[in-house]
Amino acid sequence: MESRNIRLAVIPGDGIGAEVVAEGLKVLEAVGTKIEPTHYDLGAARYHRTGETLPDAVLEELRGYDAILLGAVGDPSVPPGVLERDLLLRLRFAFDHYVNLRPVKLFPGVPSPLAGSSADDIDMIVVREGTEGLYAGTGGVMRRGTLHEIATQESLNTAHGVERVVRYAFEKARSRPRKKLTLVHKTNVLTYAGDLWQRTVDRVAGEYPEVATDYAHIDAASMFFVSQPERFDVVVTDNLFGDIITDLGAAIAGGIGLAASGNINPERTAPSMFEPVHGSAPDIAGQGKADPTATILSVAMLLDHLGLHTEAARVEQAVAADIVERRPGRGTHEIGDDITARVSG
Amino acid sequence: MESRNIRLAVIPGDGIGAEVVAEGLKVLEAVGTKIEPTHYDLGAARYHRTGETLPDAVLEELRGYDAILLGAVGDPSVPPGVLERDLLLRLRFAFDHYVNLRPVKLFPGVPSPLAGSSADDIDMIVVREGTEGLYAGTGGVMRRGTLHEIATQESLNTAHGVERVVRYAFEKARSRPRKKLTLVHKTNVLTYAGDLWQRTVDRVAGEYPEVATDYAHIDAASMFFVSQPERFDVVVTDNLFGDIITDLGAAIAGGIGLAASGNINPERTAPSMFEPVHGSAPDIAGQGKADPTATILSVAMLLDHLGLHTEAARVEQAVAADIVERRPGRGTHEIGDDITARVSG
Ligand SMILES: CC(C)[C@H](C(=O)O)[C@@H](O)C(=O)O
Numbered sequence: 117m118e119s120r121n122i123r124l125a126v127i128p129g130d131g132i133g134a135e136v137v138a139e140g141l142k143v144l145e146a147v148g149t150k151i152e153p154t155h156y157d158l159g160a161a162r163y164h165r166t167g168e169t170l171p172d173a174v175l176e177e178l179r180g181y182d183a184i185l186l187g188a189v190g191d192p193s194v195p196p197g198v199l200e201r202d203l204l205l206r207l208r209f210a211f212d213h214y215v216n217l218r219p220v221k222l223f224p225g226v227p228s229p230l231a232g233s234s235a236d237d238i239d240m241i242v243v244r245e246g247t248e249g250l251y252a253g254t255g256g257v258m259r260r261g262t263l264h265e266i267a268t269q270e271s272l273n274t275a276h277g278v279e280r281v282v283r284y285a286f287e288k289a290r291s292r293p294r295k296k297l298t299l300v301h302k303t304n305v306l307t308y309a310g311d312l313w314q315r316t317v318d319r320v321a322g323e324y325p326e327v328a329t330d331y332a333h334i335d336a337a338s339m340f341f342v343s344q345p346e347r348f349d350v351v352v353t354d355n356l357f358g359d360i361i362t363d364l365g366a367a368i369a370g371g372i373g374l375a376a377s378g379n380i381n382p383e384r385t386a387p388s389m390f391e392p393v394h395g396s397a398p399d400i401a402g403q404g405k406a407d408p409t410a411t412i413l414s415v416a417m418l419l420d421h422l423g424l425h426t427e428a429a430r431v432e433q434a435v436a437a438d439i440v441e442r443r444p445g446r447g448t449h450e451i452g453d454d455i456t457a458r459v460s461g
Numbered sequence: 462m463e464s465r466n467i468r469l470a471v472i473p474g475d476g477i478g479a480e481v482v483a484e485g486l487k488v489l490e491a492v493g494t495k496i497e498p499t500h501y502d503l504g505a506a507r508y509h510r511t512g513e514t515l516p517d518a519v520l521e522e523l524r525g526y527d528a529i530l531l532g533a534v535g536d537p538s539v540p541p542g543v544l545e546r547d548l549l550l551r552l553r554f555a556f557d558h559y560v561n562l563r564p565v566k567l568f569p570g571v572p573s574p575l576a577g578s579s580a581d582d583i584d585m586i587v588v589r590e591g592t593e594g595l596y597a598g599t600g601g602v603m604r605r606g607t608l609h610e611i612a613t614q615e616s617l618n619t620a621h622g623v624e625r626v627v628r629y630a631f632e633k634a635r636s637r638p639r640k641k642l643t644l645v646h647k648t649n650v651l652t653y654a655g656d657l658w659q660r661t662v663d664r665v666a667g668e669y670p671e672v673a674t675d676y677a678h679i680d681a682a683s684m685f686f687v688s689q690p691e692r693f694d695v696v697v698t699d700n701l702f703g704d705i706i707t708d709l710g711a712a713i714a715g716g717i718g719l720a721a722s723g724n725i726n727p728e729r730t731a732p733s734m735f736e737p738v739h740g741s742a743p744d745i746a747g748q749g750k751a752d753p754t755a756t757i758l759s760v761a762m763l764l765d766h767l768g769l770h771t772e773a774a775r776v777e778q779a780v781a782a783d784i785v786e787r788r789p790g791r792g793t794h795e796i797g798d799d800i801t802a803r804v805s806g
């Protein structure tokens with residue numbers, strides 16, 4: 117525990133971002149931490165006003181914080197990819213968030229969308245690589261707009277980048293009761309990258325004899341998420357497959373309103389960043405309808421990362437209790453208030 | 462209808478391939494077509510015996526057929542990607558199977574794995590691009606096995622390749638009652654390729670004013686497949702996203718045992734190829750346990766492609782009737798026999 121105040125940068129972002137982040141901060145305050153939040157105005161509004169996405173000076177300022185809480189990024193008024201790439205992905209890359217940690221857990225009381233599954237069956241954690249793969253942004257276009265156009269995207273994978281996230285995943289697996297790690301990839305088609313991932317898992321596995329390892333192609337894994345979610349304990353996968361499978365994970369675990377995530381820099385050479393898995397949902401923005409639970413669970417992950425384990429557990433327990441007693445039709449504030457009351461009470 | 466015999470090349474392939482293909486052929490015979498099958502020994506066994514995957518001479522011979530029926534390809538005794546790339550993908554590429562057509566349909570009587578969905582909600586068709594994208598196989602590796610290894614994969618997308626499959630998808634959408642087409646991609650990250658796909662859909666949409674178009678990111682689409690499958694009518698997407706989403710589609714529509722596919726060359730400059738979506742399932746091979754229904758439905762797609770629409774409908778109806786009256790515990794032969802009896806009767 118720190119004696120000085122913990123400095124938190126808050127980026128509400130676009131759409132429902134500001135609404136859900138406000139509830140997250142309310143819970144953070146109620147749980148009694150010495151966390152001092154500073155808001156940053158980044159996202160579509162600033163882009164339209166000034167043309168800026170993430171000025172270099174702001175990036176450097178953010179580097180000085182202990183952690184970042186982010187709402188959501190993306191707006192239909194901005195061309196696809198501009199805010200995602202120049203703001204969200206830039207933060208993940210600049211701060212070396214190579215672990216994108218996404219629990220997939222069906223809370224007791226949440227009706228599973230899967231006919232045959234219960235809370236016992238769906239309890240895994242996806243360790244998504246966060247700084248490489250197809251997210252590198254390399255590629256290009258030639259003869260744009262003509263019959264002869266060609267557009268390419270490149271997936272870049274390095275031994276350095278793969279090994280560090282695989283090690284993290286093995287550590288996670290070792291710490292859990294089932295101690296099982298599944299690599300998800302597409303080694304039969306993406307032979308170069310797949311070979312690097314598979315060899316890395318095989319090699320590191322030697323150091324973790326107590327962890328059982330397994331492999332599933334991304335297509336089969338997507339099927340198993342629906343038909344046999346109990347197959348998975350810890351999943352390690354690349355950036356794009358992780359993106360897909362964690363949204364699918366959110367769907368099987370009761371919806372995107374509950375899915376939390378942490379963009380982690382395990383060496384703490386830069387602040388880690390916590391955000392709900394959901395997007396900015398412009399269609400319901402400003403209406404007080406968004407479920408802030410995913411943000412509140414991300415706040416719990418943030419507390420945990422900062423070493424405030426007791427506080428993290430209290431937030432998680434408050435959410436779990438709130439879910440069991442859910443009244444239908446609550447809005448953003450009411451859910452936030454209900455969870456805040458439990459955290460304080 | 463042809464007066465000469467229709468020439469069909471049959472590639473049983475690996476694992477359960479031979480078992481399910483045998484049932485498909487039984488149904489094909491029972492439905493009374495003048496189809497003459499020729500078997501080709503390709504797959505793991507031949508690879509181990511001769512080192513060959515798909516000899517050039519065999520490829521040229523296959524080109525002379527009216528259609529191909531394939532069981533499954535892939536075996537753990539062969540390094541990942543060898544058979545997939547040099548046999549299955551080589552056929553798709555050489556015969557320009559740019560449309561990989563995969564219906565996702567919950568048959569009445571099949572229990573949906575989704576708690577809230579019924580047969581009315583799940584009835585879509587995925588038009589997966591079959592010859593480009595990350596399946597191009599380009600990429601490479603440098604400093605393999607060292608700390609400085611880098612492995613790349615490239616997604617290649619051409620105006621030619623994207624436009625022809627998008628047009629096919631619009632034609633499909635126009636022919637269906639709901640007339641809705643959803644592009645699935647990841648335009649906010651794969652900005653070069655995504656831009657080409659989105660622009661192509663927007664442009665071709667002008668020629669199909671009766672078709673409503675929509676867009677979903679692959680991550681959101683994966684979620685919607687579980688939470689709101691009724692959102693989709695025709696889906697058009699690239700090779701890799703299509704691979705993932707059709708296995709997910711199989712899962713929500715009652716399992717991989719029912720999912721059929723056609724690798725179509727719409728201009729008929731080479732034979733089209735029909736195969737179940739499932740793989741070779743080496744764990745249950747040779748045990749008479751595999752469900753041949755996916756292959757039998759692929760046979761219906763084959764008949765349809767050859768202009769034998771009445772026969773195709775009879776096979777489909779026989780499958781639908783068989784599904785409603787499913788007895789549990791039937792093996793491969795029994796399911797094949799039951800459907801055959803309905804087709805003949
Ligand atoms: C907004 C987008 C760039 C982002 C991603 O693809 O990583 C989002 O989908 C997520 O999963 O955090």
Ligand SMILES: CC(C)[C@H](C(=O)O)[C@@H](O)C(=O)O
Binds near residue numbers: 305534535549
């Ligand atoms: C076996 C494999 C190469 C293939 C693919 O990825 O296309 C399979 O998964 C499929 O969907 O037909």
